[in-house]
Amino acid sequence: MRELVFALKYAPGNNAIADILADNPETKIRSLSCHVSANNLWRVDHVTGGERALDELTETVANAEYYTDCLARRDCEADWETQVLDRTDDALVLYSYWSRTPSCTSIPHLALEHFGEGLIFQTTWVGHRYEWRIIAPDDTSYHSFRNAIEDEIGDTTGVTFVRVGDTDDATPDDGSPSLTPEQDAAMRAAVQHGYYKTPREIETYELAEKLDIPGSTLSYRLRRAEAQLADAYVTDHAHSPHLSSPDT
CATH class of the missing domain: 1.10.10 (Arc Repressor Mutant, subunit A)
Known part of the structure; x- marks a missing residue:
């Protein structure tokens, strides 16, 4: 198997979730499960942090202008839902589901188009930095996928490719250090x-x-x-x- 690790870096004001996380550096979102089909995306995320930050995140994901992982800059009119599966004072579990529209795409959808089925996704979101790890078959080539992400995000988000290689011996892609x-x-x-x-x-x-x-x-x-x-x-x-x- 081969892996690709990269991070989106949202500019302030371009993503409500990233802005909340940046204001609350102790808060982190980690994916528990993420799945994609040609027309749909569904995932479960575990959020840890302070009570105020969790309240803000809960309110934001319930807003009609928020779509999980949609890379479109504006409302893409997707059919979506986000449910709170569990909530404590310092943790939150969210389930999200949405149907893709012609103007709405996501990293899992781009990966499915370029790599095919059988992918594993892991994500960690801290502040404005949203890191993705994708596990794909050995013969995967990442160049076209990388170009597709860069074309899709435009100038609202930066992307840094941390490493690409075999899962048991991954090597840096651009020399950037990868912090936990x-x-x-x-x-x-x-x-x-x-x-x-x-x-x-x-x-x-x-x-x-x-x-x-x-x-x-x-x-x-x-x-x-x-x-x-x-x-x-x-x-x-x-x-x-x-x-x-x-x-x-």
Whole structure:
């Protein structure tokens, strides 16, 4: 099997869900199941976060202008429904179903058209970054699919292809570092709250309290993310005249 991992990056104001997640960096949406046919899409998602963010998400997905995973920029007049399957103070399970229209398409529909049936989808959405992982047959070629996504999203969304390759030995597609969703959320929260500013605007324990995780966990996630970003920078600038050899 082969996998493709890529991420959509929504510009502020272009996706209501992304804006809510960006305002609530501790909130994450993870797919439990995602399926597609030629004319329909249905999926189940698990959302974790604060009560206020979950309330906002519940209200937004019930709005007539929201269509799960539709890449159209405006109302595409799809037949759709979103139901809350379960709700607690810090978690939400959503079921979504919609029927495709001529003006409405999605990443699973594009994948079905280019790769055929038998696909597996995994998604993680944190802030404005919506990461997809697609598992497809060994003989899959991703070039036309990549072009189709870039053509479909226009200028409202950026897309970064993280890696493509065999599922047991995936290699980077463009050299970009791939942080885990937890590392990504920690890094975004740290930047948003001024953790990396000089002087520092928030301490580790304070940021950990905002994210409702132990301080040691936050420190570990930030260190791992920083290490990956540093390695990627040095690799990308291996021939820079400003980087001297350790022996010089």
